[in-house]
């Protein structure tokens with residue numbers, strides 16, 4: 126167990142509430158089975174059996190395997206990595222289904238065929254709804270309809286476009302994920318710039334505004350991916366005005382080439398805050414005298430990421446620069462472009478960070494939302510972070526999974542997801558940190574794919590950018606979907622790799638999974654993402670809204686599943702603000718569904734076989750398989766000389782007086798690293814949610830098992846060991862009562878000026894009630 130002196134492994138005491146767990150929903154036979162097995166389990170189980178030296182107890186399910194050791198049979202032509210018998214390894218693995226804490230939730234009946242909710246972020250459907258009526262030119266409206274297949278605006282576009290075309294106020298756009306906020310601010314900007322080239326009767330002027338006519342708008346976004354995505358959307362719009370030019374300046378790319386592009390002339394610049402600050406300081410040709418719009422997309426995320434100083438600098442520099450009334454060519458800008466510098470702030474959620482950002486950047490701003498009721502809802506919740514929910518058509522579920530069973534349950538969930546052809550094409554899995562993304566990608570990919578799947582296939586040169594980030598999957602495939610592609614994305618990868626990987630995921634014709642960190646939680650718009658899995662919960666509930674918002678975009682359907690540990694984490698569901706019902710489920714039904722058929726192992730035609738073909742037996746065998754993969758070297762050998770029970774120590778060991786070299790298994794190293802980083806990341810949940818994600822309640826040994834480890838590695842460090850106190854708040858807090866009062870100044874979200882935020886919130890609330898407008902200054 127943990128040898129790091131942390132007080133992390135206490136049991137939940139006698140909180141056994143198995144008898145209270147009421148299984149409802151699903152088939153009655155499954156419910157009866159599960160109920161019986163819980164009953165049997167709770168009567169036969171004494172809970173202090175974490176002792177790994179004892180043989181594994183009978184699994185929880187009624188039809189689970191017997192106590193006989195499990196076997197993994199493989200086809201003879203596949204190179205074996207591990208012996209088939211658990212005990213032969215000299216390592217003892219504790220049972221998957223023993224000593225798991227019970228779920229505290231009483232499961233209520235879910236209507237079997239609930240009426241699907243009406244989409245809340247779709248384009249408007251009325252005949253009269255069109256872009257022309259919003260003040261956009263016929264040319265733009267026709268271009269949107271014919272080239273982008275957009276005939277009607279969404280609600281936020283309907284409310285924003287006329288406002289930004291006619292008025293020169295600052296604005297705060299707030300609407301659900303996937304509701305079209307990007308075009309809501311881009312279209313009016315393009316319309317007004319384009320108007321500089323038009324006569325009053327709509328005919329084109331002799332001298333058109335072109336790339337050297339001046340920089341008119343700067344759009345800031347928190348990630349490079351988002352900047353590129355905005356640029357792609359804008360380029361599509363600008364195809365009907367090819368004389369206007371946009372470009373990106375983002376970290377990770379050559380500054381020299383960015384400077385060259387700026388020198389050639391640009392009308393709309395899309396940038397990450399850090400890189401823009403750099404260019405404002407060092408690129409003389411970057412002239413902001415003609416800039417009329419500054420857009421802060423995903424403003425709260427930029428604050429969270431520590432860009433506050435950069436944003437202050439950018440806003441300060443742009444405002445300080447004298448506003449030119451005409452450009453270098455003598456084109457009069459006033460009257461067509463805004464007479465003042467307009468700032469537009471944009472986000473799906475409202476956090477204290479947004480409010481602070483508003484104080485920095487907005488003056489007399491109009492608050493624009495998709496509908497009045499959203500505003501009222503926001504007022505009712507006190508403008509809290511959770512005030513904005515996910516789109517109503519997005520089906521959310523929470524799976525209560527004991528720590529030990531997390532990995533096998535994830536595989537079962539993916540396996541059932543890809544059981545039918547064409548039902549789900551793209552899945553995103555959110556994981557807490559980059560090390561854990563690397564580990565899960567490595568564990569789940571088909572390591573033998575290249576040589577085993579088709580040995581006769583011509584060897585094509587792999588893309589150097591994606592050869593370590595895109596791979597065929599094993600374990601989760603099915604006869605209907607024999608190929609599933611895994612992709613990994615996180616901030617530690619180089620920019621060309623990030624770009625190429627995201628592109629590969631977007632265009633992948635096979636079913637595809639993106640394993641990623643929160644780097645993909647904001648703004649990312651990949652069509653056909655049908656399912657989002659939060660394997661690790663978000664660090665703040667507002668991030669949860671953004672993460673699951675990668676699906677169910679622009680009126681499409683989508684579903685999301687959140688993994689929670691039994692115990693205090695279950696209380697987190699009360700924070701999730703959903704306009705549709707959230708389905709709660711125990712892990713058994715997921716395992717049962719996913720592991721009802723054999724699991725494919727890496728290599729062609731190799732499946733995981735057990736003596737008893739029950740889902741519980743398969744789950745045990747699968748876990749054993751992973752543990753053995755980590756224990757054995759990549760050559761499939763466990764060193765004979767390795768001391769018993771210490772298979773891969775990674776250095777010279779002394780056994781029986783002679784030095785032996787033990788080869789380290791890279792997967793084991795990766796698993797340990799992933800575990801450590803995950804635990805450190807767990808400690809960074811925002812303060813007001815730590816009553817649910819309480820590190821003192823984590824069972825490190827059980828959690829280690831979900832990384833294929835048989836014991837929890839030490840040296841977690843990172844300040845985790847200091848957090849040894851018991852929680853003071855239980856998971857009884859009713860929904861919507863999360864408070865900011867107890868938030869520390871050293872919170873990971875950055876310093877919060879409580880006083881200023883409170884003042885602004887009070888002001889917003891009073892004005893919003895009356896006129897949907899707030900003065901931030």
Ligand SMILES: Nc1ncnc2c1ncn2[C@@H]1O[C@H](COP(=O)(O)OP(=O)(O)OP(=O)(O)O)[C@@H](O)[C@H]1O
Pocket residue numbers: 248274275276277278279282300301302303304305306307308472473647648649650674675678679
């Ligand atoms: N009027 C429209 N008709 C049809 N599709 C649209 C329309 N407007 C936007 N879309 C599509 O909706 C999707 C989501 O748009 P966008 O990325 O702007 O959403 P968002 O509100 O910024 O979401 P997020 O908050 O997650 O960043 C995009 O694929 C976009 O092409």
